[in-house]
Amino acid sequence: MVETESVQNNRIVKLILPRVGNFENFKWSLEDACKSIRESADVRVAVITSESDAFLETPQSSEDLNLNGISEILAAIEIPIIAGIENGAHGLGLEVALACDIRVCSLSSTFSMPQVGLGHIPVNGGTQRLPRIVGQGRALELILTGRKFDSTEAIEMGLVQYVSTASVADDALGLAVAISKYAPIAAKYLKEAVNSGMDMTIKQGMGLEADLSVILQSTADRSEGIRSFLIKRDPNYIGE
Amino acid sequence: MIVKDTERVVIYRCEDGIAHLTLNRPRQINAFNVQMRDELFETLCLFQDDPNARVGLLRGGGERGFCAGADLTEFGTAPSQVVARSVRWERDLWGLFRELRKPLIASLHGYVIGSGIEIAALCDIRIASDDCKFRMPEIALGMIPAAGGTQTLARLVKTSNALDIILTNRLIFSEQARKIGLVDRVVAFSELTEKSEELAKELSQMDLKIVAAAKRAVIEGSDLELKVGIQLERRMAHILESQKR
Numbered sequence: 001m002v003e004t005e006s007v008q009n010n011r012i013v014k015l016i017l018p019r020v021g022n023f024e025n026f027k028w029s030l031e032d033a034c035k036s037i038r039e040s041a042d043v044r045v046a047v048i049t050s051e052s053d054a055f056l057e058t059p060q061s062s063e064d065l066n067l068n069g070i071s072e073i074l075a076a077i078e079i080p081i082i083a084g085i086e087n088g089a090h091g092l093g094l095e096v097a098l099a100c101d102i103r104v105c106s107l108s109s110t111f112s113m114p115q116v117g118l119g120h121i122p123v124n125g126g127t128q129r130l131p132r133i134v135g136q137g138r139a140l141e142l143i144l145t146g147r148k149f150d151s152t153e154a155i156e157m158g159l160v161q162y163v164s165t166a167s168v169a170d171d172a173l174g175l176a177v178a179i180s181k182y183a184p185i186a187a188k189y190l191k192e193a194v195n196s197g198m199d200m201t202i203k204q205g206m207g208l209e210a211d212l213s214v215i216l217q218s219t220a221d222r223s224e225g226i227r228s229f230l231i232k233r234d235p236n237y238i239g240e
Numbered sequence: 241m242i243v244k245d246t247e248r249v250v251i252y253r254c255e256d257g258i259a260h261l262t263l264n265r266p267r268q269i270n271a272f273n274v275q276m277r278d279e280l281f282e283t284l285c286l287f288q289d290d291p292n293a294r295v296g297l298l299r300g301g302g303e304r305g306f307c308a309g310a311d312l313t314e315f316g317t318a319p320s321q322v323v324a325r326s327v328r329w330e331r332d333l334w335g336l337f338r339e340l341r342k343p344l345i346a347s348l349h350g351y352v353i354g355s356g357i358e359i360a361a362l363c364d365i366r367i368a369s370d371d372c373k374f375r376m377p378e379i380a381l382g383m384i385p386a387a388g389g390t391q392t393l394a395r396l397v398k399t400s401n402a403l404d405i406i407l408t409n410r411l412i413f414s415e416q417a418r419k420i421g422l423v424d425r426v427v428a429f430s431e432l433t434e435k436s437e438e439l440a441k442e443l444s445q446m447d448l449k450i451v452a453a454a455k456r457a458v459i460e461g462s463d464l465e466l467k468v469g470i471q472l473e474r475r476m477a478h479i480l481e482s483q484k485r
Contacts, residue, residue: 080407101403133400158397158420161404179407183382190379190406193390194399201463205391206334213386214325217318225382226315237382 001029010042011180012173017050017096023059027070034073041239044184045176046077048100049084049169055093058115071099071124078188080179084172085109085160090148095124098133101191103160104172105151111159114146132198134159183221184239189213250279251301252286257444258437259293259342266302272355272387273311281333288340294444296344297436298363300356306346309354309377334388337362338459341452343443347436348372349429357422358387361396364455366423367439369432374412374422376405395462397421453480 003016015033020026037043050056056070074081074096083089083100088110095113097103105111113130115122122130122143131139134157142149154160164171179187189212197205216222221237228235251262261283263270270276287296300306318324337344337359346363352374360366376393378385385393385406393402397420405412405422414426427435443451453476461469 080403102400102407133398135398156419158401161400175408178409179379182379182407182409186379186382186384187407190384190390191403193384194394194402194406197391198394198399202338202388202391202395203335203463206388209384209386209388209390210325210328213384214321214328216383217321217324219382222382225380226312229312229381235380235382 001025002033004033004036006043007173008177008180010040011044012176013037013040013043013046014173015046015048017048017052017056019052020057020059027073030070030073034077037077037079044079044180044187044239046079046081047084047172047176048074048081048096049086049172050093052093053087054091055083055085055087055089056096057093058091058118068123071095071129074099075125078191079184080176080187080191082172082176082179084168086168088112091115091122092124095122095126095129098129099125102162102175104162104164104168104175105154105160106164106168107151109151109154109160109163110148111150111154112146112148113143116144117146181234181237183219183225183235183237185219185221186216189216248279249273249276250283252283254290254293256441257292257294258440259287259290259296261287261296261298262301263299263307264301266300266304268311269302269305269308269351270300270356271308271311272359273314277333278331281331281336284333284336284340287344288342293342294448295342295440296340297347297440298344298359299347299436300349303350305351305353305356305373306348307353307356307359308351309356312381328386334358334362337388341455342448343451343455345436345440345443347432348423349432354378354385355387355389358385358389358392360423361392362388365425365439367425367427367432367436368414368417368423369429370414370426371429372414372417372423374405374417375409377409379407380409393422449483450480453477 001018005014037046081100083097083103085097085103085105089097090112091114094111113122113126138157151163155163193209193212197208220240224235249265251264253260265271287293344363346360346366348360348368350371352372354377357374357376401420417423418426457473457476461472
């Protein structure tokens with residue numbers, strides 16, 4: 001079952017992925033956890049960590065493999081999601097990590113997309129998200145060979161954004177705390193502008209950006225942001 | 241109230257085929273304001289139409305930086321969202337950057353913040369001195385980047401790095417900027433002018449028509465399905481060949 005924990009006055013939710021035995025039950029618990037994040041007015045950032053060496057094990061049975069859409073449950077969350085990868089992220093685990101926005105790993109973390117060698121292809125968005133995050137050439141090489149790579153290579157290719165030298169969980173939480181102090185509606189709109197915009201022509205993307213930006217001008221938080229900057233004090237964002 | 245700078249805030253000078261476009265509010269580290277938007281629009285048109293200009297070099301005047309971002313003292317001056325939206329498209333400065341047929345180089349030093357990064361991202365090549373400090377502070381200020389940054393950055397450094405830079409408001413230095421693709425070259429601060437002008441000179445000696453065709457194929461092609469992009473590339477090559485005969 002997915003464990004959740006609220007911290008910082010409910011502004012941050014921590015999700016802990018278990019070592020999975022039963023995939024059906026796991027999926028239900030992930031859905032519940034993500035639904036309550038989506039419905040919460042308080043939560044501003046989610047942090048996902050895992051007790052698994054692979055971030056999430058890849059199921060062995062073909063029936064479980066058909067249990068698609070695990071990544072999409074996460075990707076439907078509008079607020080920023082940070083993945084804290086303590087050990088590694090392999091197969092389905094890497095696909096789930098790719099559905100997050102920012103990834104933090106440790107010096108000893110390893111990564112791989114081994115599905116092709118096991119006789120199938122990634123079915124949780126890996127073939128779509130990996131090229132968008134590391135580029136098509138690199139993504140094809142990693143998916144076709146299934147080779148393992150380390151944290152140094154991962155940060156060079158842009159797969160992870162931070163390699164933690166101390167505690168991955170603390171660093172991921174630290175990022176979440178920093179983001180949770182910024183304007184929450186702006187953070188959601190940013191995610192929409194970047195992710196939806198990548199599926200558009202740049203002109204359409206700029207149109208989306210302009211519209212979202214103009215809508216934000218009606219928020220109290222935007223006035224607060226400018227006011228607090230001009231009088232040099234910390235802003236207090238309320239999410240309205 | 242908007243106080244207009246009495247001097248021009250974007251300076252234009254063309255010499256030996258190189259158009260020098262310089263942001264000129266050094267006391268405000270070239271903070272982007274309404275006047276700069278208007279003058280930059282006019283100056284880009286001038287650069288495009290100047291028969292002597294073969295390549296553009298965009299710089300920030302003064303020691304402290306290329307551009308410290310939007311001038312927040314002018315924010316909130318639009319009377320309504322309806323007006324703000326129509327103003328955005330009245331003079332589509334960011335679209336104009338993308339339509340330039342001549343190459344435009346951004347030469348960056350010191351502070352490159354917010355719209356400073358977005359302006360640089362709209363240029364074709366970015367050369368940075370080793371003292372640059374990059375940062376996207378919009379989310380921290382209650383807004384999102386609105387000079388194309390959500391689109392251009394995601395394409396330059398890919399989605400996760402773009403989200404990270406904008407969501408966390410983190411400070412990035414020149415060498416890391418080069419590693420993630422935010423800038424293309426890093427040179428010593430003392431050599432920035434020389435190296436930028438060398439690069440501009442190199443581009444100015446190329447055939448303008450071919451440069452324009454290559455630029456168009458890459459920029460328009462990135463918005464097309466690969467198959468259609470390849471057709472565009474072939475068509476451009478055919479046109480160039482037929483002009484040689």
